Amino acid sequence: MATVLRLDEGAFEVVGLYGEGRTLTSPTLEGFTADLNEIFAAR
Numbered sequence: 001m002a003t004v005l006r007l008d009e010g011a012f013e014v015v016g017l018y019g020e021g022r023t024l025t026s027p028t029l030e031g032f033t034a035d036l037n038e039i040f041a042a043r
Helices: 036-041
Strands: 002-008 011-018 023-025 033-035
Touching: 011 023, 033 036
Parallel strands: none
Antiparallel strands: 002 011, 023 033
16 A cells, blocks of 8 residues: 655645555656556565
8 A cells, every 4th residue: 555645734644545456646746657566566
């Protein structure tokens, strides 16, 4: 599981939870995605 956090006014907030089979998309880095199958396959 990957958790995406964003710092907002001094506190972190969860903006996404992603598991195997999902593609993570960054809310702050335009165009950034990560195929979690590729990341988890490396274990």
